[in-house]
Amino acid sequence: MSRVVVTGRIPDDGLEILRTAGEVWSWEHDEPIPVDVRNEQLADADAAVTLLTDRVDDAFLDAAPRLKVVANVAVGYNNIDVAACHARGVAVTNTPGVLTDATADLAMALTLMVTRRLGEGERLIRSGQPWKWSMFMMLGAGLQGRQLGIVGMGAIGEAFAARARAFGMRVVYHNRRAVDAETEARLDARLVGLHELLETSDVVSLNCPYSDATHHLVDEAALDRMRPDAYVINTARGPIVDEAALVEALRDGGIAGAGLDVFEHEPDVHPGLLELDNAVLVPHLGSATVETRSAMARLAARNAVEVLAGRPAVNPVA
Structure with a gap:
């Protein structure tokens, strides 16, 4: 009989699937x-079965000499040293697909919040400050006819x-390779270089995986290329x-605003961001719906069960 260790709380339906493989021990706390x-x-x-807050490295693997599979409850796996796992014959899996719609919904929500200044408006109401409607009060930016630039045209980017198309936006994207012609036609999307995307887009959305190649992809030089009325949306990974x-670009008017679901040193947030009204900040809620988190847990559990049974994983990480 196999033994499965779950390093954090996951929905019960995931645990039920894991119990079909054998004994399950899970850490039942949020910390x-x-x-x-x-x-x-x-x-x-x-x-x-691991969460994105777990670091799966040599120290983790040294403690688990019998380990056959690490099933990450996330689509990203930058928390896992995949090469170290494979060197020891340990399979690595993730949970793509099931969180696509929830994360895309949040990216749209962040775009609306920052362009229409909804966070500012709610803070004004909650502060109890007196206010009254006026023609020029808290003017934001509309999306119709504006350009969305997507960095990383995977499932979530698509x-x-x-x-965004439903809101009347044009779409350009930057990717390692062009998406298929049918998808480009459906989205009326055009592949461009990163510099062109930054220089011409009204909203720049980060939907690419995190790796050494994408670390600080949006740095001072990239922000300098953007227009002062443009916005950055990040639902991918903070770094x-x-x-x-x-912070400097937002503070000095280099860009108009940012909507962030993820942070460079999560859960810590740069203190400068907390002081800025043109930054919308939410605590990594991209997949945070009941339906999505349950689907993620079930898929991670299925991955683990398949490997333990000697069958290929549903979603192996190469």
Whole structure:
């Protein structure tokens, strides 16, 4: 009988699937699992179901000599040393697809919040300050006829582009390769270089994976290329943006605003961002719907169960 260790709280339907493979132990608290507790449980684990807050590295693997699979409950896996896992014969899996719509919805919501200054408006009401309607009160920017530039045209980028098209936006994208002609036609999207995307887009959305190549992709130089009336949206990973440079651009009028779901040193947020009304900040809510988190847990559990049964994972990470 296999033993599965779950390093954080996941929905019950994921745990039920895991129990079909054998004994399941899970950390039932929202705070991170202590390393000593984790290592004790991993000692005889055949599978580990991990969250994006877990660092799966040599120290993690050293504690789990029987491990066959690490099933990450996330589409991103920059928290996992994939090469180290594969070197030890440990499969790595993730949960793509099931969080596409939820994350694209949030990207659209952040775009509306920052361009229409909705966060500012709510803070004004909640502050109790007196106010009255006027023609020029808290004017924002409309989206119709504006250009959305998507950096990383994967499933989430495509889903966000479709939503933006419904709001009357034009779409350009930057990717390692062009998407298929049918998708380009459906979205009326055009592949461009990164510099052109930054220089011409009204809204720049980051939907690319995080890697060494995308670390600080949006830095001071990139922000300097953007127009002063443009906005940055980040629902991918925090370190893709140089937050210190972003604060300066927002503070000095280099760009008009930013909507961020993820942060460079999460859960810490650059203090400069907290002082700026033109920054909309939410705490990593991209996949935070009941339906999506349950689907993620079920898919991660299925990945683990398949590997433990000697079958290919549903979503292996190469």
